Amino acid sequence: MVSKVLICDDSNMARKQMARALPDHWPVEVTFAKHGQEAIELIKAHEFEVMFLDLTMPVMDGYETLEEIRKQDLPIMVLVVSGDIQPEAQERVKKLGAIDFIKKPVDQARITAVLTEYGIIGEAPNE
Amino acid sequence: MNEQITLSEDERDCYQEITNVAMGKAADRLARLLGVYVVLPIPNVNIIEINEFKMTLKSLEGNATVSAVCQGFIGAGIAGEALLIFNDASFTDIAKLLDYPGNLDKHEELEMLMDVANVLNGACIQGIGGQLDIDFSQSHPVVLGQHCSISDLLNDKQNAWQRTMAIEINYTIEDHNINCDLLLLFTEDSVLHMNRLISFLLED
Amino acid sequence: MDNNDTDMTEFHWFMDILQTIDAGLVVLDRQYNIKLWNGFMENHSGIRPDQAKGENLFTLFPEIDSDWFKKKAESVFLLNTRAFTISEQRPFLFKFKNNYPITGRADFMYQNSTIIPLNNISGETDHICLILYDVTAAAMHKIDIANQTKQKT
Numbered sequence: 001m002v003s004k005v006l007i008c009d010d011s012n013m014a015r016k017q018m019a020r021a022l023p024d025h026w027p028v029e030v031t032f033a034k035h036g037q038e039a040i041e042l043i044k045a046h047e048f049e050v051m052f053l054d055l056t057m058p059v060m061d062g063y064e065t066l067e068e069i070r071k072q073d074l075p076i077m078v079l080v081v082s083g084d085i086q087p088e089a090q091e092r093v094k095k096l097g098a099i100d101f102i103k104k105p106v107d108q109a110r111i112t113a114v115l116t117e118y119g120i121i122g123e124a125p126n127e
Numbered sequence: 128m129n130e131q132i133t134l135s136e137d138e139r140d141c142y143q144e145i146t147n148v149a150m151g152k153a154a155d156r157l158a159r160l161l162g163v164y165v166v167l168p169i170p171n172v173n174i175i176e177i178n179e180f181k182m183t184l185k186s187l188e189g190n191a192t193v194s195a196v197c198q199g200f201i202g203a204g205i206a207g208e209a210l211l212i213f214n215d216a217s218f219t220d221i222a223k224l225l226d227y228p229g230n231l232d233k234h235e236e237l238e239m240l241m242d243v244a245n246v247l248n249g250a251c252i253q254g255i256g257g258q259l260d261i262d263f264s265q266s267h268p269v270v271l272g273q274h275c276s277i278s279d280l281l282n283d284k285q286n287a288w289q290r291t292m293a294i295e296i297n298y299t300i301e302d303h304n305i306n307c308d309l310l311l312l313f314t315e316d317s318v319l320h321m322n323r324l325i326s327f328l329l330e331d
Numbered sequence: 332m333d334n335n336d337t338d339m340t341e342f343h344w345f346m347d348i349l350q351t352i353d354a355g356l357v358v359l360d361r362q363y364n365i366k367l368w369n370g371f372m373e374n375h376s377g378i379r380p381d382q383a384k385g386e387n388l389f390t391l392f393p394e395i396d397s398d399w400f401k402k403k404a405e406s407v408f409l410l411n412t413r414a415f416t417i418s419e420q421r422p423f424l425f426k427f428k429n430n431y432p433i434t435g436r437a438d439f440m441y442q443n444s445t446i447i448p449l450n451n452i453s454g455e456t457d458h459i460c461l462i463l464y465d466v467t468a469a470a471m472h473k474i475d476i477a478n479q480t481k482q483k484t
Binding site for chain 1: 137140141143144147148149150151152154155158159164165167168169258328329
């Protein structure tokens with residue numbers, strides 16, 4: 001069963017890095033969005049299981065995006081992935097409904113751990 | 128023969144993202160140090176000519192309300208300076224946050240400026256170095272125009288360089304009247320070198 | 332056992348400090364081949380320690396006047412005493428960029444240096460250490476004063 005994942009970041013490089021950091025054993029279909037507004041439109045049109053969301057973006061930033069998702073009651077799990085790692089940034093996003101905060105630069109081990117912790121993926125198959 | 132430095136969209140995007148992460152680390156340090164929230168906008172990455180830079184310096188000159196602190200950094204073929212430009216109105220608020228007692232005299236103001244610059248510059252430079260796997264060494268902070276006037280600086284620049292890559296970051300502290308601009312300036316040869324380094328990050 | 336641990340910690344501290352200190356450290360053998368190259372030298376030259384070690388100083392840095400330098404260094408090898416070079420005599424040994432390449436007024440780093448003897452177990456000076464100091468700020472200051480004086484006369 002393939003999981004549909006949305007990666008929302010204004011940086012092309014960051015989107016690619018995020019995609020590369022997803023666990024190898026996780027069957028996914030990845031879609032990219034450049035900012036919050038694009039992400040909201042995509043979420044309303046398709047069903048996504050998880051979104052990896054950046055905070056500093058033009059047009060609609062991460063905070064505004066989280067607020068929109070809450071306002072419109074959109075069914076999606078949001079993991080914030082950001083370089084803005086201040087204590088208050090982390091607090092704010094959790095209050096706005098993000099399930100967790102992942103610091104940039106991302107690494108696969110951390111992403112796998114978080115996804116496993118929230119039951120989004122099962123344990124890795126033994127090789 | 129000087130190879131002229133240019134930035135492709137991908138390279139600009141890459142520097143923006145690297146800076147974004149480094150800024151985040153710097154803001155985090157400042158946030159913990161001062162117990163505040165730092166507003167982080169998207170950094171601006173541009174190649175600027177020496178004349179444009181001279182205009183920036185000129186706007187600092189004779190402007191009693193602005194101060195600038197610079198710190199050089201160097202490592203692995205990359206060299207540059209971090210130039211932190213403060214709005215003087217910010218001083219009283221910064222002093223309050225840092226718990227400096229009462230009214231500051233000129234010396235104390237300068238010392239405080241240099242300390243704050245050191246925190247921001249240091250975190251940013253190390254943050255960039257960490258992502259490029261470079262251990263930058265940093266020189267001590269110097270207040271621009273302290274040892275010589277800015278006019279001297281402008282006149283002396285015998286076109287030692289023509290172009291620099293400038294990354295501009297604006298830091299604002301929420302609920303306080305504190306605003307400063309950090310300009311990360313890289314020498315021409317550094318840019319050529321860095322473009323090569325980041326090419327591996329840009330591969331698909 | 333405690334003493335050994337303390338010694339090791341202190342040793343590591345010293346190593347860290349020598350790597351990050353704002354002064355260049357270069358150890359040379361009798362043939363002026365590089366045996367040690369610290370972080371300052373690495374960062375300012377762009378040459379890593381593994382690239383520098385074993386190489387001849389004058390081959391890697393042709394800007395250094397080898398006759399002049401050898402004369403200074405020989406006195407250290409033979410007499411087991413220090414020798415000095417100052418930026419007033421020669422602005423620099425190594426052609427390094429100014430630490431402030433954008434806003435700085437000097438086109439290169441002005442340098443002073445101290446050459447110290449390093450002795451082996453038999454007490455012979457078979458190596459020397461070159462300690463390189465960045466004196467750009469002081470040098471520019473002197474130049475400024477000299478220029479001001481010139482203008483007044």
